[in-house]
Amino acid sequence: MEQREYLKEMTVLLAEDDMIVRDSTAQALEIFVRRVIAVEDGIAALHQFYSGIADIVILDIKMPGKSGLEVAQEIRQSDDVTPIFIVSSFNDCDQLHRAIPLLLIDYLIKPLNFAQLKMALIKSVDYLDKRGGLTYPLGEGIHYNKRSGSLITTAGQEIMLSMREKQLLDLLITNRNRLVTKERLEDLVFNMECSETSLKNLVYRLKKKIPANRIVNVRDLGYMLAEKN
Incomplete structure (x- = not known):
């Protein structure tokens, strides 16, 4: 099965506190995947993750309640397979050093564009395939x-x-x-x-x-x- 075929069956969990960015990013992701669950903070992201629905996780680095790094860290305590991306700006470089042990697939630099998101999804399928995460x-x-x-x-x-x-x-x-x-x-x-x-x-x-x-x-x-x- 090709990457695009796998993506058509996947659900992306997107956490972003900026409503405009969240909505536009979700719309772009929906072109490729079956479903996008979009939430506005880190606590809601963890709640949705533990409901067992997310195949791919995309987290803004700065969010109310829990930051993207804190959410990723908690997920990685029990799950080292689910692809996780952190969305950040260039001036967040110091914080990104904390993410090195979290086995992130990549960092997505704001402002996000269609090509970035498409490549992130393709990387996710490849990552899952290599780590046995497709089954x-x-x-x-x-x-x-x-x-x-x-x-x-x-x-x-x-x-x-x-x-x-x-x-x-x-x-x-x-x-x-x-x-x-x-x-x-x-x-x-x-x-x-x-x-x-x-x-x-x-x-x-x-x-x-x-x-x-x-x-x-x-x-x-x-x-x-x-x-x-």
Whole structure:
């Protein structure tokens, strides 16, 4: 699959506090990707990231609440695969030195232009490809393709997940080895209050499709995706 085809299935998380810049940048990104989630500060960016929807993250270096560097640092504590870009001006060079350990793909210098954004997206696909980020290994020869929402076996069999199974697995992968509460799962997957039975049934159906013991039930609290031993 070519880079453009991958991009058509991806979601970009864009954090920028300037409304005019945010809207114009989002419109340019939407030419290439399936969806753009645009937020105005760092706290909202982290909330959206942990909902499991972002394939690529673009952060303004200076934002209310948390700066782009602080958001990137928090993401990197649990995720070293998702492509992250910092948007800055030339006079932010001193701050950018702090970003060296954060495995950023690149810095985008303001004012942003169409060519910059296009190259950033292409770099993201290449980066994901090299780091195995276009699919996620679940063990026992099964890989998850987040872009298509399907499970791929070593025999080449493709098993499509339902929309809610995909949302659940995306959320658990983003928060792997961390508890995701039942209340958060209900809010993000069902977008409403649901019965405990509905959530249990959804988890049960997903467990039947992926290797045993990857989804751990933390009694009365929620679920987590355990890393492979």
